[in-house]
Amino acid sequence: MEPCLPTTVIGAFPKPDYVPVSDWFDLSDRDYAARWADEMEAAGDEAESLFVRAAAEVIAAQVDAGIDVVTDGEVRRENYIHYHCRHLAGFDFEHRAEETMRGVLPVVLPVIVGPVVATESFLTHDWRVAQAATDHPVKVTIPGPLTITDSVVDRNYGDRAALVADLAVAINAEVRALADAGCIHIQVDEPVFARRVDDALDFGVDALATCFAGVPDPVTRTVHCCCGYPRHLDDDDYEKAPPSAYLDIAEAVDAAPIDRFSLEDAHRPNDLAALLPRFQQTTVILGCVAIARSRVETVDEVANRLAEALRHIDRERLVAAPDCGLGYLGRDLAVQKLKVLTKAASRV
Numbered sequence: 001m002e003p004c005l006p007t008t009v010i011g012a013f014p015k016p017d018y019v020p021v022s023d024w025f026d027l028s029d030r031d032y033a034a035r036w037a038d039e040m041e042a043a044g045d046e047a048e049s050l051f052v053r054a055a056a057e058v059i060a061a062q063v064d065a066g067i068d069v070v071t072d073g074e075v076r077r078e079n080y081i082h083y084h085c086r087h088l089a090g091f092d093f094e095h096r097a098e099e100t101m102r103g104v105l106p107v108v109l110p111v112i113v114g115p116v117v118a119t120e121s122f123l124t125h126d127w128r129v130a131q132a133a134t135d136h137p138v139k140v141t142i143p144g145p146l147t148i149t150d151s152v153v154d155r156n157y158g159d160r161a162a163l164v165a166d167l168a169v170a171i172n173a174e175v176r177a178l179a180d181a182g183c184i185h186i187q188v189d190e191p192v193f194a195r196r197v198d199d200a201l202d203f204g205v206d207a208l209a210t211c212f213a214g215v216p217d218p219v220t221r222t223v224h225c226c227c228g229y230p231r232h233l234d235d236d237d238y239e240k241a242p243p244s245a246y247l248d249i250a251e252a253v254d255a256a257p258i259d260r261f262s263l264e265d266a267h268r269p270n271d272l273a274a275l276l277p278r279f280q281q282t283t284v285i286l287g288c289v290a291i292a293r294s295r296v297e298t299v300d301e302v303a304n305r306l307a308e309a310l311r312h313i314d315r316e317r318l319v320a321a322p323d324c325g326l327g328y329l330g331r332d333l334a335v336q337k338l339k340v341l342t343k344a345a346s347r348v
Helices: 032-063 123-131 145-149 160-181 199-210 244-255 272-278 299-310 330-347
Strands: 088-101 105-118 140-143 185-188 220-225 260-263 284-287 318-322
Touching: 032 088, 032 105, 032 123, 032 330, 088 284, 105 160, 123 140, 123 160, 140 160, 145 160, 145 199, 160 185, 160 199, 199 244, 220 244, 244 260, 244 272, 284 299, 284 330, 299 318, 299 330, 318 330
Parallel strands: 140 185, 185 220, 220 260, 260 284, 284 318
Antiparallel strands: 088 105
């Protein structure tokens, strides 16, 4: 009998109500930095104990749903990108600037005012707290260098490739610290690969090698690339990245020094016969449930899609997951969809 397909989640999970930091999915003003500062000040010394409690709670929900490799739900993060940027030198969060993120969302963003450099490791603490709550491996997610450039305002470099190169070095410092601490699943999130294919091919994929440089073999090196979050749940008119993006970057990603590549397939299905054979050595994490639709998929639907994928990729190189983070869904919907996912993965 074939073993069950492994399962994982991508990153975000709906925050418990008591978490002192608002979930960025719910913010209408799009000024994450201002809201975060006020909320953290109000929480004071209680914040850490609430984050520890929340991480344990969301991990337990994932484990109960049958997920193999879990995350801490990014419960500490007001925004999955800016949380990381706060811990790097070169960013100004006080004097923010208005910009359009991903070409569609008006937001207020931090500004790069000097060379970007890593400071003291911070994700090692987050990982240790999360890993202490479970015997399942906890994956840590990190925003990728190209994606960061699309979520900040650069007033120092004036050269996207140079900025990406420095960001990759800074990210590598955090990745290596996590590996040294014992974390064996590290994921770099690069959704902007699908938006800026030329940049991804010109210097983005090479930057992944820098991000994971010096990481020992026991660490599973993952890259996630979705096609974009909508503005709200059940927003089917949202402008996603071009359907051809995965086909355009697949071979370059497959040649990169990574182990797993995560892509979305539920919200907008891919031509799996054309796409999956382009990954000759990389394991594909296939998004099998939609993260911004309230309809819960059936087990048969997900199992059939996974079976179709197995016609075009080796079984040992396929992992089942949601399309992206689960923050839009709320706790009940998120858990329902994860249970469907794990049941389907056990059937094929």
